[in-house]
Amino acid sequence: MTATPTFTINRRQILKLAAVFGATATLAACSGPSLGAGAGSAEVAATDWTGITPAKEITWWSNHPGTSKLIEEEIIKRFNVENPDITVNLVTAGANYDEIAQKFQAASGTNSVPDLVLASDVWWFRYMINGQVLPLDDLAKHLEFDTDDFNKTLYDDYTFTGNHWAIPYARSTPLFYYNKAVWAKAGLPDRAPKTWAEFDEWAPKIAADGGVTPLGLGKGASWAAWWFCNMLWGQGGAYSDEWTMTLDTPEAIAAADYLQSLIYETKVATVAAVDQVADFGAGLTGCIMGSTGSLTGILKAATFEVGTGFLPEGPEGQACPTGGTGVAIAADRTPEQQLAAGMFLKFLTNSENTAYFSSNTGYMPVRTSARDGETMTKVYAEFPQFRTAVDQLETTRSQDWGRVFVPNADKELTTALEKIMLQQTDPADAFAVASTAIATSFDENVSPYL
Amino acid sequence: MPTIEDLQRDTDSAVAVAAPTSVATPAPPRTFTPRKKKKPWKSWLLFLLFAGPNVALLVVFTYKPLLQSLYYSTLQWNLGSASAIPVGLGNYVAWFTDPGTSRVVTVTLIFTVATVGGGMVIGLLFAVLLNRKLHGRGAARTIVVAPYVLSGVAVGLLWLFVFDPNFGITAALLDAIGVASPPWYNDPHWALVMVIIVYLWKNVGYVALIYLAALQSVPRDLLEAASLDGASPVRAFRNIVLPLLGPTTFFLSITTLLSSLQSFDIIQAMTRGGPLEGTTTMMYQIYQEGFQAGRAGYSSAVATILFAVLLVVTLIQMKYVEKRVHY
Known part of the structure; x- marks a missing residue:
């Protein structure tokens, strides 16, 4: 049997320990940022x-x-x-x-x-x-x-x-990818739907005759809030007007309502578990909104012919973000x-x-x-899908400040969109939470540095 | 059995008996010269020589960052910015009043209790099994321990495919018995269950390994005596083996708790804290706030709170639990 060693500490040792910690704390405070706001871009000398x-x-x-x-x-x-x-x-x-x-x-x-x-x-x-x-x-x-x-x-x-x-x-930019074989089975013209209204007409045929879930949606940070720009802007809404969040507008709510209806009412869309591009490549979904950066990978991986088109238009016209x-x-x-x-x-x-x-x-x-130029012309000849992506570039617009310039904004918007897509949360409630958080983040993390 | 006092008495008497012999040749009177007191600076030099390198490493890589983090937690500071605004306890107030904090705390508690408790129980079961004389025991031990030495990110990526509801092996197995795959990646509750399962799979080998070593040091004679006295194996395990494993259980409870509260790699590889922040533990929140949102001050405040929680839990364990496990 062994006796339990007892750990005792006297006052003098406590004082010594405090002195060591104090000295280290002073050392710690000496390094790191200087105090006071405004050491931002303005201070860069020409x-x-x-x-x-x-x-x-x-x-x-x-x-x-x-x-x-x-x-x-x-x-x-x-x-x-x-x-x-x-x-x-x-x-x-x-x-x-x-x-x-x-x-x-x-x-x-x-x-x-x-x-x-x-x-x-x-x-x-x-x-x-x-x-x-x-x-x-x-x-x-x-x-x-x-x-x-x-x-x-x-x-x-x-x-x-x-x-x-x-x-x-x-x-x-995001690009509309569709499975040409599924399109053919559903008796659809070989092109992307021009508008979301047209997609709504086509979706039942894709499900019934194409035998797949018509639309695959992606979730997760840096992604969901990017492609949602299309639906949001297409309805005439925006994440923000410069630094003021505008997710409480009827247009923004209408965009989220439409997204939710695709999943829960018409049931023509599904949210991918891991990767909507992989699901599309495996033939589980008829079409997706993917990045143009995935074009080469999708064309290589798919066992069917892949068609590309502009993102569908909303009531307010064409809307495609850059990335x-x-x-x-x-x-x-x-x-x-x-x-x-x-x-x-x-x-x-x-x-x-x-x-x-x-x-x-x-x-x-x-x-x-x-x-x-000559190089790209050769590429378009070999992969006409690439030409669509390049043509769509002319219709793009820069993203809203409320998503890309405020720390944590993308995360808050992603959470809101995931609530809308995965938990059928009322868009107004989900957006209100995100807007408040983004506004706070702007006040704390952007405003003092501008 | 002679006691220490007996032995002491014997020694004294031996000296007493021997003493008269020395009387025949009297030794010069023994003068007491106090040993020269070592110079204090020499002791310090020796101390510095031995402890210095370790102390320096601890100060530079542990205590300084710890205190630095404490200092940063009082700032409103964008990571990467050369300037910051002092906010006192503002970051702490913000964390405690944030509506999302209760969710993060709940997720952390569930994850920790499930991985520590589950890990200890399953690990002990494996250890008991592997302690028996079975064919292929060596291979089985290797298989149980192997996941522990794998990289967490590799394990996460591997299980990412295993749980895929469309292509994963779990979906195929469940499908074979007519059950649909749960929405592992789209439901925050299932996602938490999923990362707990993967964490247990990876780390249970460590618990089993330590318990196995402890089981092998349980004295056989105690178990034989219990058996002769008619104790069933279950009773012998409960009343003899488990108490003897007390110090090991105590050690494992601390180490697994610390490692569980600090786990990051599997969550990062599989769910990135989602969906709907359903797998965002305090540790993952520190990363998200500090490196993704760039809120270095707020992130440091969460880190300090987690540190305080760990410190308090460990102190409680040491004060109350340790007393019960020594035998």
Whole structure:
């Protein structure tokens, strides 16, 4: 038998312990952010780029969207032919945009900040208000970027306070995919429904004669609130008017009511358990709204012929959001490094490389010249579905601030939409909860930094 | 059996007996010279030499981040921003008054009770089974313990397919007996059940392994004596084996509780806290708020609350439970 050791502590030891903790606490308080609001984008000083020599080595953080690691490496090789003095280190800094952003934010204030970083539609604004990225207009002018050639919507997606904070790179939009075999069985014309009203007419035929659930819907963060833009805008609603949430409008409620009716009234839609693209590829659903970034994967995986079309219109017309990622330059680097990063960014997004990247991944060609160029023309000939995606680009619009610029907004909207889709919650109630949370988040996390 | 006092007395008497022999050759009078007191700085130097590296690592990687997190919890700070606004206890007030907090706490409690309680019971059952002399025991032990050494993310991804209601093996098995697959991914309650099952599958091997080692150290003679006295195996297990496993149960209750409250990988790989935040535990909320929402101050406040809960639970366990398990 052993006696239980007793742990005792006297007053002197307590004082010593307190002193150690106190000292460490002081040390802890010494590091971290400075106190007081307003250290955001406004504090980035303008740089005179003339007379600056580009750095010899820069780092680029990417998650290689569309499994593009080899493509990105090839573009770096081509850059080195023209600029043998600048080494570009390509770093896999995450599996998706969120992981890249988390690392980039956590690296703030350290020596580990990259020179170039992917900045997705829901992250670039946070980089900007945190003062982590450089306004690119002066640098682009100095390096003579051909910015007029960019698709205007895609380029202006990154505009705030009169500056551009990123350059479009791997950009996507939602696209309507349908199973041509199912369409044929249901006796439907070989095209996507022009409007949701037309889809409503077609859906019973798809279910009865096609033998599948007509529409597959995706849930989850970064996804549900993206494709729902189509129904929301199509009804004339919006998530927000600049910073004011507008989910209590009749138009917004009507959009959510329509979504709910597809699942619970007409029962022509189902919410995918894991991945609506996989369900569609396996022939479980007749059609889906997927990303154009999934185009190549869907065409490869499907055992049937896949048709593509514009997203169906609502009563207020065509409505399609943009998405994907751009590339930004870190603010916390030397002008030499920023200049070298700018040179590489110009090369990465030039017409030739845009076409090379798009043709190999399925992402949108962000430049008009690339869209109409020889490389992409060959791709359209081989995959006419790609042409639909590119044509739809002309109808897109930038997303509402209330979703993409406010921290946690996408999560709150996703929860609201999941309540509507999975629990048949009254849309007005679900949206009210989300709107309040987003408004609070704006007051706490955006407003003080603007 | 001689007691310590007896032994002490014997020793004293031996010295007493031996003493007269030394009288024949008297030794020089023994003067008491107090040992030179070690210089305090030398002791400190020695202490620093041995403990320094560990203390430095603990301070840098444990206590400093802990206190830093405590400090950040008093700030309204966007992760990545160079500036922050002091808000005192504002983040704590916000967490305690948030309508979603009760859901997060409930999910955390259910997940923790189910994984700790379930893990201990199932682990003990496995340990008892594996302690018996059965054919293929070695292979069975390996199979039970193997999931524990696998990466949580890999396990999560694997089970993601297993539970798929359209293509998964569970759907196929349930279909074979005419039962429809539950909506594992679309119903928050089923999703929680699902991640609990996967967590148990992964971690029960650890509990079984520790219990197995403890079972093998249970003295055979006690069990034989109980058997001779007519105790049934169940009674022997309840009245002899279980109490003897007390310290192991205590150890496991602390380690599994800590690991359960800190579990992240399986939830991240399978449900990302959803659907409808039905699998968002406090640990996952810390990640979501800190890294997805970028609310570093609020996230630090939740981390501090979780730390306080863990500390209190562990202290209670040490104060009350530990006393009952020593034998």
